[in-house]
Amino acid sequence: MVLLNSSSCNFDWQPNNFQFTDLKGKKGSFYESFGINGLLVMFICNHCPYVRAIEAKIAIETQRLNGLNVNTIAFMSNDQNSYEEDQDKFLLEQISRAKFEFNYIVDVSQSIAKTFDAKCTPEFYYFNINKKLKYRGRLDSNGKDSSMGKPELYSAVEEIIAKGYCSSHQYPSLGCSIKWKN
Numbered sequence: 461m462v463l464l465n466s467s468s469c470n471f472d473w474q475p476n477n478f479q480f481t482d483l484k485g486k487k488g489s490f491y492e493s494f495g496i497n498g499l500l501v502m503f504i505c506n507h508c509p510y511v512r513a514i515e516a517k518i519a520i521e522t523q524r525l526n527g528l529n530v531n532t533i534a535f536m537s538n539d540q541n542s543y544e545e546d547q548d549k550f551l552l553e554q555i556s557r558a559k560f561e562f563n564y565i566v567d568v569s570q571s572i573a574k575t576f577d578a579k580c581t582p583e584f585y586y587f588n589i590n591k592k593l594k595y596r597g598r599l600d601s602n603g604k605d606s607s608m609g610k611p612e613l614y615s616a617v618e619e620i621i622a623k624g625y626c627s628s629h630q631y632p633s634l635g636c637s638i639k640w641k642n
Contacts, residue, residue: 495531507545510635515558532562537573538639
């Protein structure tokens with residue numbers, strides 16, 4: 461396991477639209493995934509101890525964001541051939557176990573992770589209603605601790621919705637490296 465920090469936020473970056481099929485067979489597109497007040501994008505997986513430790517926090521915070529009309533999608537970009545715990549059947553178990561209520565997509569080609577310059581799991585990106593990146597970093601101040609710390613992501617999203625920007629410092633996420641294919 462290689463421990464990495466996410467990169468800094470490339471404010472106002474806007475990815476091109478792309479299509480996907482989630483683990484439950486639902487087809488969609490990046491742009492169609494947006495809620496009235498934006499979209500949270502996560503890079504997560506099943507085998508990473510950093511993700512496993514905060515699954516309950518992820519479920520709670522994504523539900524709270526949904527209350528702000530912010531939708532969520534998650535991508536699993538690891539090489540499934542090298543990491544059995546990240547194969548589809550185990551990701552479906554994770555959805556059930558963690559009570560995830562968002563589209564969970566396997567990025568088989570790893571092109572989405574490369575487009576987003578994803579470095580680690582977990583990693584969180586918030587895009588505003590104009591589909592521009594406004595937050596990239598960690599979920600909360602407690603990191604891998606299962607108890608909730610200061611809700612940095614949620615607070616940033618609230619402020620961005622209200623003011624159009626986030627005035628607080630954005631801390632990088634910390635977790636396992638994306639497991640790239642050879």
